[in-house]
Amino acid sequence: PFRTCSFFLSLLNYKTEKYVIAENRKIGILFRLYQLAVLGYIIGWVFVAKKGYQEKEEAIQTSVFTKLKGVALTNDSNKGLHLWGAEDYVIPPNGEQVFFVVTNYIETPNQRLGFCPESDRVPDGRCTSDDDCEEGETVIAGNGIKTGVCINSTGTCEVHAWCPVEYSPRPQEPLLSAAENFTVYIKNFIRFPNFNFFRSNVLETAEANYLKNCTYDSETHPYCPIFHLGNLVSWTGSDFQEMAVKGGSVGILIEWKCDLDKDYSLCNPQYSFTRLDININNSVTSGYNFRYAKHFKDPKGESFRTLYKVYGIRFDIMVNGQAGKFSIVPTIIALGSGIALLGAVSKGAFACDMILLYMMNTSSFYRERKFEIINFNITAKMPVALSNLQKHFIQAI
């Protein structure tokens, strides 16, 4: 019992490292400068610049609702005047995060299922004899299925298709050039699930009246959620009227950088705009179009349709964000790494030791004090002739 007792008592001894203090000015200054550099890095970079004491969250939850305003009158040579409202030119009309605004179109009215010549703008549809039109074969990138007949008057295969096939060329001027003046209201709701933090880009401080009249501008109205389409395109460095002819794709980036240790009113969106459909070396991917059809029935109950090939601008709203909040774990990790680094000052302060051990005439005196050599194996003693550099090198590793 006496032994066990004294064992537990001796657990309460305090163990600490033994230090050697060298009273040498030059080395001391070098040593303190090194310590200061490491401390400066830890405080300045890890804690102030990179906020290493914060837990970061990048998995943002986001909901976007869009609403377009504006009407445009188009004057098609064949069809006459036509009025386009948001219910017509926005596809889909239900206010999604990705929306398409029609700026140009080819209308092919009154198509009925039947047989007609393929368009001569489809390479695979051209023919010189019936042999070029194998029956039952699909016209590649075309409008129908070959019947096996080559129609001489057009030089194209006859196809089973919705007839007549699309024949108009794309208008050279955008029919809905007025789309430049449309506006879009973007509502973005975000949530950082780990912090359970909610926020919307429509600021609560804004008066209802403000929202009815403002237009976003990075300088004067950075938090107005209403955007002018012409501006959106011009901010990407493109020209709206030029893009409107063949269509294009514009990214609206909403960035939330929130420091949740500060007041939540400082957590505001940053908008930026980029063109998504362009490659500098290659124009093949530029443009944006697709087809859709409106279906009708005549009084006899037979189907016919109007095919639209619409060119326009697709807007992709992309939201990303990062929130940071003080948390103990990243703080400890950053601190721990910093302390380890500072610890390396004493342990691996190679430069200082190097000087003391090797470069000064008092080296051997210092070395004897810093290292206490315990020699177990008398016969394999370190030879006295070992050079100072070698000795030091061994000891410093």
Added chain:
Amino acid sequence: PFRTCSFFLSLLNYKTEKYVIAENRKIGILFRLYQLAVLGYIIGWVFVAKKGYQEKEEAIQTSVFTKLKGVALTNDSNKGLHLWGAEDYVIPPNGEQVFFVVTNYIETPNQRLGFCPESDRVPDGRCTSDDDCEEGETVIAGNGIKTGVCINSTGTCEVHAWCPVEYSPRPQEPLLSAAENFTVYIKNFIRFPNFNFFRSNVLETAEANYLKNCTYDSETHPYCPIFHLGNLVSWTGSDFQEMAVKGGSVGILIEWKCDLDKDYSLCNPQYSFTRLDININNSVTSGYNFRYAKHFKDPKGESFRTLYKVYGIRFDIMVNGQAGKFSIVPTIIALGSGIALLGAVSKGAFACDMILLYMMNTSSFYRERKFEIINFNITAKMPVALSNLQKHFIQAI
């Protein structure tokens, strides 16, 4: 050769720090308590609570499919009875992650392109004389383009538009109040790409029959993927019938927190529900509506349309997740930081040293043993008169 050989041999010496052990009960207890606190933090917080030994993945891949069930009969004063199935009230109908359920609507049938007075509910359309209606100007937030004529009988400008323009007010009671009883089946498939882990919210253990009859309830059926729309809204703290009048937006949050070190059957979704369109200070952003049109042709081939302004509830399904799995790197980082911190016990056990060095009458004795002073520069020796506090401070840094 003798020198080189002995150099390599001496590399095999074992270098270890020299410690000083202070047999002092009070200090010892303090020291051990400090060690215990740090150990407790590392084990309890970093490893148990925060699972610091796991590699975390937050970049979840997710696919959501929705399907609504239910029919509603509406009784519009003008149009009589009308039956709404899912193919009508869900927009878009193809089972997307974000879907809209019509709960109220304004129908404006038989619109044709032409000239008619603007609605007197559009402020910019009102006029007292033709001067208020500049020809060719778009009515702001209106339905068409001004012709330059002010129509006295209505007090509004004549516009080129789809006529007649929308004139009915919004019904005060939701026409599809029965939508409260609709149900939605939500299928959510997730994948954590780094761990190549797949999972679906439709549990494999569930029998087919269970899925036909269950309804989600956080208490009784937490893993049933079928939701009652009325419940979804009421769980956000709102009233369905109230929200149905002007529309609204509801977020369905599906959260996956998966500990992949445990059995995969424990990786289950957590549902939560939140309203997305409300600001406490400001009601301007509440409500959800949009317009769409159905196009028709009369026997003469002329176009007319029915315009719908639909109010309803938009459901946004947002999925987020976090998976953790044991991995060596975060373990080492957490351990390394922990050890560094424990190391700081010996190195920076400031409090203990402080007491030993300064507050006890045996201080100078201890100090002499802990620090071995090597004086290179005899003339600049530390003065004997330096106070104990100063001395200690220097040594402890």
Added chain:
Amino acid sequence: PFRTCSFFLSLLNYKTEKYVIAENRKIGILFRLYQLAVLGYIIGWVFVAKKGYQEKEEAIQTSVFTKLKGVALTNDSNKGLHLWGAEDYVIPPNGEQVFFVVTNYIETPNQRLGFCPESDRVPDGRCTSDDDCEEGETVIAGNGIKTGVCINSTGTCEVHAWCPVEYSPRPQEPLLSAAENFTVYIKNFIRFPNFNFFRSNVLETAEANYLKNCTYDSETHPYCPIFHLGNLVSWTGSDFQEMAVKGGSVGILIEWKCDLDKDYSLCNPQYSFTRLDININNSVTSGYNFRYAKHFKDPKGESFRTLYKVYGIRFDIMVNGQAGKFSIVPTIIALGSGIALLGAVSKGAFACDMILLYMMNTSSFYRERKFEIINFNITAKMPVALSNLQKHFIQAI
């Protein structure tokens, strides 16, 4: 002034740990092997394999645009030949990230609002007497609202619905089996917002001609963005014609792993394909279908519609990515943890100390040199009789 001055001067002393060097070959080898293992781990695993020196970004911004090509001729026994173009079989038609391709369908033409018997395939619609058909009740999973009458000829309740209700069974063979040969062009634009790094899956180096003719294949054309639908399905391990009957859901995963320290042309997408709607134990969730309607008006202005129940394949394009770039903070954290670990070599080199302190006959000699015992409290001195093991254990903690 003398005191203060000498205080600041003494700050410039250099403090370093005192080491004990044990000249023992066996322990030395063990000690160096341990150091090598730790160094190997830090360099090999943390830095080379896991790229611990990089800042990682997983919050990818992405925009996807799809375009389908191909036509199919269907031969419905009732309706005759019908030609399907991309504007018909892709829902929605506007090139979204999630798109649905019709492969099979049930058409119910000329539905008008009225009264008719419920389909006998709806369990809740069956009846034997009027009591089974409570007036005003919705048929569960049915097509309308019960009128209170049981129609004997069909054995089902009369309902207020779009009549006739859907009655055809699902075709046993997919009507659009030709969809197997359709192709889809997928354009994916990505951005890593923190690094402001842009990239598209349509490689800039590709010639325009290449894109017109290539088809994706993981071996021969890994960067061609045009996919054959039949291949997409077969790569998930399913059969296209089989899936086409009841529909299904296919995930197209695009993965970007970019090391931004290397040339950006090495940052290329990896495609993989997975089936999303199948559970091994349970087939209840397989299949994919929804309904939509086309609305018409007859010459009298009365509405009728054609209801489509479409079966098909939903393609979900999921993009994820990870970019890494050299950054000072993670490097320092990884280094710091590594150094801390290396430091633990000296400090916690338990095994080495254990052997020296306990297992060798020179132990007590070593112990006396490593630990310097300062005894403050003479009366509570550690008893001489304390065993070697106990002594060591205390000192090593």
